[in-house]
Amino acid sequence: MPPDTSAHLLAWYDVHARVLPWRSRPGTPAPEPYRVWLSEIMLQQTGTATVGPYFGRFLAAWPSVADLSAADDGAVMQAWAGLGYYARARNLLAAARVVACSGWPSDEAGLRALPGVGTYTAAAIAAIAFxxxxxxxxxxxxxxxxxxxxxxxxxxxxxxxxxxxxxxxxxxxxxxxxxxxxxxxxxxxxxxxxxxxxxxxxxxxxxxxxxxxxxxxxxxxxKAVRPVRVGTAYWIEVDGYVLLEQRPPRGLLGGMLGLPGTPWEQENVHSATLSASHPGDITIRHVFTHFELRLSVAIAYHAARPDLPGEWHDAATLTGLPTLFVRAAEAVLRVRADAALSPNLALETA
Ligand code: SF4
Missing domain, CATH: 1.10.1670.10 (Helix-hairpin-Helix base-excision DNA repair enzymes (C-terminal))
Known part of the structure; x- marks a missing residue:
């Protein structure tokens, strides 16, 4: 490879660099480490077009790493909703609290020790910010x-x-x-x-x-074939309010709001038969990194709020849900709208 390869590339970059909200233009001072780190964490598994608005909202709400370190966990999880891979948001908070206490590590090895910062992200922060x-x-x-x-x-x-x-x-x-x-x-x-x-x-x-x-x-x-897991989520609605629960802090979608439901288990002959035996149910197919989830959504309308753990939210204005549950809610609301149009379709009530 000729020694001037990078020089060619840099000359091209000086003219064609993408304008991105977390970037500095070529030849201007480097961006703050906070901006580089925040954007790199958001960009893990997510494209620049999606990240742009989230990055802007995070910076507006928490302009510095000290502000983010003092943020309420629930507010950060809610602001992250829709970006997916929610462990990133939990690590973001944990790393912000380390940096607010001890300052930014000065080299790649120190950066790699921050929660959620792997080899690539540490190298990107070291090169771009430092x-x-x-x-x-x-x-x-x-x-x-x-x-x-x-x-x-x-x-x-x-x-x-x-x-x-x-x-x-x-x-x-x-x-x-x-x-x-x-x-x-x-x-x-x-x-x-x-x-x-x-x-x-x-x-x-x-x-x-x-x-x-x-x-x-x-x-x-x-590629290996992606395994399938199955589960059921419950849409329990009373007077236009639906029951949501906070998911356990660890594990998939940890700490996020979601519909209550069963654990997600490996598909087997019985679960496949069961999921096929209710043709009226809604089924959401959602792809996670290591498996595909087939989530049935069972709908029940009650006259009074049953004594169940969780919180009741207005079904018409649900916010802060991860994408899986946004898709489930949209599917339920579509079914409900279809039922209202068709007098032959009756929804289960209790
Ligand atoms: S775009 Fe450039 S680097 Fe990529 S294949 Fe073509 S010549 Fe090679």
Whole structure:
């Protein structure tokens, strides 16, 4: 790889850098670590378009890491609702409280010790906020590097090789801009499908482009089939108010508001038969990282509030729910609207 590869990339970045709310323009002072950290945590598993409004709302509510450290846990979880992967929000608060006490760690190893900060995020903060040389490798960067070097080894086993190649490309100066340039190149030019090689600053040195097969890289190992879990959620409504419960602090959607229901269990012959035996039920299919959930939603309207744990919320103005339960609520409200239109459809009442 020619030694001026990064110089080419930086010259391209100086002109084509994406304008993002958590970024500084090339050649201006680095953004505060708080902005870099907050955005990087939000961007884990979530795209920039979705993160933008959340980032703005968080900064408005908690302008500094000290403000966030003093925030009410419930308010932060509610502000996070809809972003998914809720462990990130719990880690965000835990890390803010460490930083508010002890200050920002000064190197990658110290950053990695913060809750929710892994290798990639620590490197991104070190490079972008602190101007340190750090090797920042996310999915976009892996794709660019795999194509530049036409790496035939398959992911995920190829990850070490790709990291070493990304390391070789990383300059001692402007390491943060280099990292952001690689991310931008992957997001806007070297896209997963139909990469725009004609607009790429690295086209003349790219092995995949030379071989006329950029989309063949990165090579990926065959995916394992995602297991299925099943469960039931209960929509219990009285006079337009629905019963919600706070989920346990640990585990999936921990600490979030949700519909009460059964545990989510591995699908087996019995659960498959049961879930197929109620054709009138609503079923939400929701994909988590490690499994697909098929959540049946059982609806019951009561004349009086039953003596059950939880809190009653106006069904017409539900807020702060994670996406799974937003989808369940929307499905129930659709069924209810259809029933109102069709006199032959009766909903269960008790
Ligand atoms: S030339 Fe094409 S495949 Fe190679 S890095 Fe640039 S956009 Fe990606």
């Amino acid at each position: 101007g340190q040389r750090a090797v920042v490798v996310d999915g976009n960067v892996e794709r660019v590097v795999a194509r530049l070097f036409a790496v035939e080894a398959a992911l995920p086993a190829a990850r070490r090789t790709l990291y070493a190649l990304a390391d070789a490309l990383t300059p001692a100066e402007r390491s943060g801009d280099h990292a952001q340039a690689m991310m931008d190149l992957g997001a806007t030019v070297c896209t997963p499908r139909a990469p725009k090689c004609e607009a790429c600053p690295l086209a003349t040195i790219c092995a995949a482009h030379a071989g006329n097969a950029p989309e063949r890289f990165p090579v990926k190992a065959a």
